[in-house]
Amino acid sequence: MKEYLLLHFIYDPTKPALIKAFPPLPEHGLEFFPKGLVTSVNQRTGEVKKEPRNTVFGQPVSRINFVMPAEDYVMIRVIFHTGGLFRLLRVPLTEFTDKKTDAEAVINREVQLVNDRLANTASYVDMIEIVEQYLLEKTRQVKSDRHAVDKIGTLLLHNPTRFSLDWLADQACLSPRQLERKFVERMGIGPKLFGRIARFHKAFLWKEAHPQADWLSVAVNFGYTDFHHLFKDFKEFAGVTPNTLLSEYARSPEKILRLV
Structure with a gap:
């Protein structure tokens, strides 16, 4: 756990x-x-x-x-x-x-x-x-039986933009195709999509903790090519713009309800 x-x-x-x-x-x-x-x-x-x-x-x-x-x-x-x-x-x-x-x-x-x-x-x-x-x-x-692919998942979780697929496959002693197959089996999705979700999540949490930062700085800090690249991920994963998601999070139950 x-x-x-x-x-x-x-x-x-x-x-x-x-x-x-x-x-x-x-x-x-x-x-x-x-x-x-x-x-x-x-x-x-x-x-x-x-x-x-x-x-x-x-x-x-x-x-x-x-x-x-x-x-x-x-x-x-x-x-x-x-x-x-x-x-x-x-x-x-x-x-x-x-x-x-x-x-x-x-x-x-x-x-x-x-x-x-x-x-x-x-x-x-x-x-x-x-x-x-x-x-x-x-x-x-x-x-x-922790597999090498599980360790690749941990790498992507913490550094979602740092590694290429070929490098990850090499670290797991697998071909890129084998890595993809084993990763999907053990994680449910491929390493590329997993890395994108991890990066999106990290970028949003960082922005929420640093409201004074502009979105272009967030994009650069988390390896997006530009703001539009970041915007595309937010639309795909959150269905809304980055600022709209921030507003929705501000109205989350855990932020406005009394915690027992």
Whole structure:
């Protein structure tokens, strides 16, 4: 496991619905929703659905808008290291690319038992411990077969513009075609697209943390050829202009709701 994200919101149901803009992030893993369920809207396909209580989520490539429930809401997201979900499930991650799948159908009913325990504790520390104990038990059953391609994914995650495909393939002792095939199997998408998503995410987070910086400086700092190159990625992954995405993030539930 790479990290956990725990969110707990108490939202006044008499207020207008809150929407969380969620462009693609370079990550995959598991989610537990012990309290409250969100409704997701895929901006690319238009699909609207209520998310399962427990989900396996693969590498996203489309923007999703989450409509937050007007109730007590708790979410625990488990983010895996690159290649980690493949090693846990032993299923090509193309099966989960750009979607969330009911974890009970992928793993078994034990994930709902974990969710039941989460719903019956008010301690955040205990919640993380419950999930961690479950995952540690699961990982004991997994062979430790971290592939060179997983390390390539980590390189791209931290330095998405620094390396050429030929250089990456050489580091993995694979041909470019072999690298592409193994990367898609273990990550759900190819290394080029993964690197683009990682760069887009890093650029946006940096701009959000440095609001005084202009977008041209952001583009240059993160290896875009010019502002229009950056603008194109924002339109593809976020569906809106860079400044519009900043405005939407400023209205995100975690920024305006009272954290319990």
